[in-house]
Amino acid sequence: MQPKQLQYFITAYATKNIQRAAEKLFVSRQGISKTIRELEQELGADLFLRSSKGLEPTDFAETLFPHAKKLLDEYNYITGLNTLAKQKENVITIYALDNIVKYLTAEFFFDFRKLYPNIILSIIESTDEAALNALLARNADFAITTDPLDNTNFTLTPIFYTHYCIALSADHPLAAKERLSYQDLHNQKIISKGRSFRCFRDNMEKYILGNGLNVDIFAEITDIDVALDLVKESNAIYLGYDYIAAMQRHPDIRWKMLDAEVSGQNMYIVSLKNTLPRKVCRDLQNFLLAWLPIHNKDKIIL
Numbered sequence: 001m002q003p004k005q006l007q008y009f010i011t012a013y014a015t016k017n018i019q020r021a022a023e024k025l026f027v028s029r030q031g032i033s034k035t036i037r038e039l040e041q042e043l044g045a046d047l048f049l050r051s052s053k054g055l056e057p058t059d060f061a062e063t064l065f066p067h068a069k070k071l072l073d074e075y076n077y078i079t080g081l082n083t084l085a086k087q088k089e090n091v092i093t094i095y096a097l098d099n100i101v102k103y104l105t106a107e108f109f110f111d112f113r114k115l116y117p118n119i120i121l122s123i124i125e126s127t128d129e130a131a132l133n134a135l136l137a138r139n140a141d142f143a144i145t146t147d148p149l150d151n152t153n154f155t156l157t158p159i160f161y162t163h164y165c166i167a168l169s170a171d172h173p174l175a176a177k178e179r180l181s182y183q184d185l186h187n188q189k190i191i192s193k194g195r196s197f198r199c200f201r202d203n204m205e206k207y208i209l210g211n212g213l214n215v216d217i218f219a220e221i222t223d224i225d226v227a228l229d230l231v232k233e234s235n236a237i238y239l240g241y242d243y244i245a246a247m248q249r250h251p252d253i254r255w256k257m258l259d260a261e262v263s264g265q266n267m268y269i270v271s272l273k274n275t276l277p278r279k280v281c282r283d284l285q286n287f288l289l290a291w292l293p294i295h296n297k298d299k300i301i302l
Helices: 003-015 018-025 029-043 059-090 100-115 128-136 198-211 224-234 279-294
Strands: 048-051 054-057 091-097 120-126 142-146 154-169 188-192 215-220 237-241 253-257 264-272
Touching (some): 142 154, 188 224, 224 237
Parallel strands (some): 091 120, 188 215
Antiparallel strands (some): 142 264, 154 253
């Protein structure tokens, strides 16, 4: 019993018609008929009653169908694994902080693919802690995240500096101020990426709650489009980074730099220390470091 025989049987069973099955599989009517008859001979039982109206599955076919489908599904899964396994050496897995992919834009991927057509970039948007844990577990080749980082375990290469900033609606009472401080957040509704991120927890504990400021955390989400919709509709304030602000321009939204003692954080591409990187990983890192300044992505300009 061959996978092709199972596929032809399953399709014929589903369509109840040889012609429609042939069209669905992009093969000839004669090819399907011949393959099904060969399967019937191998099994020693008829699978269909044939008439001018189409195909009527026999009791044997009704019994066979769920088992045939399961066998074919498992075969496809195994061959898929085999295909992915063959590609593994050319796959670079990167756990990146939210919205980094949007910041790089599709142009980055087009340019990289032109130069390295055989390398596959597998990018997972993640929290900062999950990204570093993936590196430690050797489930990732790189992380793209912010400091502070443990340089005893990781090799850190800065790619740009990102400032803390605030988004608010144009008609918000604070929108007239050129710069905002943490004190301006007192008694305000706040939207940010949330406590799953170390950077949010550290700043919230140290500079907001730790200073006795009262804030109403309206939502914790990483989708910037939804966050800004909430800013426009609820008069809440979004706390984020200027690399996100740089790609989100809207006439009803005002972005303000946060006036604070610590103005922001470095963004790094991070790898595991004391490991020999694969050539494809060296190629990716070198390409990224060269690409960013060429496209004015190494410095954030609002």
